[in-house]
Amino acid sequence: MTALLVLKGIDTFYGPVQVHFGLGMEVRQGQIVCLLGGNASGKSTTMKIILGLLRPRAGSIFFEAHDLAALSTPQIIRAGIGSVPEARRLFSAMTVRENLLMGAFARSDRAEIARDLERMLELFPRVRQRLTSRAGTLSGGEQQMVAMARALMGRPKLICMDEPTMGLSPLFVDRVLELIQAVNKEGVTIFMVEQNASLALAIAHYAYVLQAGRIILQGEAKDLARDPRIRAAYLGGETEPAA
Numbered sequence: 108m109t110a111l112l113v114l115k116g117i118d119t120f121y122g123p124v125q126v127h128f129g130l131g132m133e134v135r136q137g138q139i140v141c142l143l144g145g146n147a148s149g150k151s152t153t154m155k156i157i158l159g160l161l162r163p164r165a166g167s168i169f170f171e172a173h174d175l176a177a178l179s180t181p182q183i184i185r186a187g188i189g190s191v192p193e194a195r196r197l198f199s200a201m202t203v204r205e206n207l208l209m210g211a212f213a214r215s216d217r218a219e220i221a222r223d224l225e226r227m228l229e230l231f232p233r234v235r236q237r238l239t240s241r242a243g244t245l246s247g248g249e250q251q252m253v254a255m256a257r258a259l260m261g262r263p264k265l266i267c268m269d270e271p272t273m274g275l276s277p278l279f280v281d282r283v284l285e286l287i288q289a290v291n292k293e294g295v296t297i298f299m300v301e302q303n304a305s306l307a308l309a310i311a312h313y314a315y316v317l318q319a320g321r322i323i324l325q326g327e328a329k330d331l332a333r334d335p336r337i338r339a340a341y342l343g344g345e346t347e348p349a350a
C-alpha cells in the first residue's frame with residue numbers, strides 16, 4: 108500500500124518551546140489513521156503543520172509527490188488535503204448551504220459542485236433539513252456533520268480531522284464515526300486526531316500514540332486496542348473497547 112502522506116524528523120516550536128521531537132508518521136492511501144495522545148501532546152499542532160498553518164523547524168512533509176514545505180495553505184488544500192479543524196470553525200453567520208459551498212472554493216466545475224452538494228445531502232440527511240439555517244444555530248453534532256460535508260466538497264484525497272467526536276452526545280458520536288467510515292469506504296483517506304482511544308481504535312486501521320511530542324507506540328489499530336502498553340501509557344485503566 109502506498110503512503111499518501113509522510114512526515115519525517117519533524118521538530119516544531121512555538122517560539123522557544125519545542126512541541127514535536129523528531130516526529131515521523133505515514134498515512135497510507137485508503138486507510139483511517141489515528142493519532143492518539145493526551146492533552147498538550149502535540150496532536151493539533153500536527154494538523155497545523157500538515158496544513159501549512161505552522162512550519163516545522165526541521166523535517167519534511169510529503170503528500171504524494173508534493174513537498175508541503177514549498178506550498179501555501181491554499182495550495183495544500185488544492186493538492187487534495189481537506190480539513191475538519193478543532194471546534195469545527197464554521198462560518199456561523201452564514202447558512203449551512205453557504206458553508207458547504209465554501210468547501211468548494213478551489214473548484215470551478217459548477218455542475219459538478221451542484222452534484223456533490225446533492226451527494227452530501229444524501230450522505231448527511233440531517234444537514235439537508237437545516238440547509239437554510241445559520242450554521243451558528245446548529246447543535247454540536249450537526250455542526251460536525253456540516254464541517255465534514257464542507258471538507259468533502261473540496262473533493263480531497265485526504266481529510267484531516269481534529270477530535271471529530273469531542274463534545275458530542277453518544278448518539279452523535281456513533282453517527283459521526285459511522286460517517287467517517289462511510290466517507291473512507293468511498294475512497295477518501297482519513298487522518299484523525301483523537302483523545303478517546305477506544306472510539307478511535309474501533310474504526311481506525313492504523314494508529315500512532317503521541318506523548319510529549321514523540322511517537323511512543325504505533326501499530327495496527329486492532330493490535331493496539333489489545334496492547335496493555337496503550338492502556339498503561341494512555342487509556343489509564345479504562346475497560347477494553349468492544350470488538
Ligand SMILES: Nc1ncnc2c1ncn2[C@@H]1O[C@H](COP(=O)(O)OP(=O)(O)OP(=O)(O)O)[C@@H](O)[C@H]1O
Pocket residue numbers: 121124126144145146147148149150151152153302
Ligand atoms: N499558538 C500557540 N502558542 C504557543 N504554544 C502553543 C500554541 N498552540 C499550542 N501550544 C502549546 O503546544 C503544546 C501542544 O499543543 P497542541 O494543541 O498541539 O496539543 P493537543 O495534543 O492538541 O492537546 P489537546 O488534547 O488539549 O487538544 C501545548 O503545550 C500547547 O500549550
Ligand SMILES: [Mg+2]
Pocket residue numbers: 150151152193269
Ligand atoms: Mg488539540
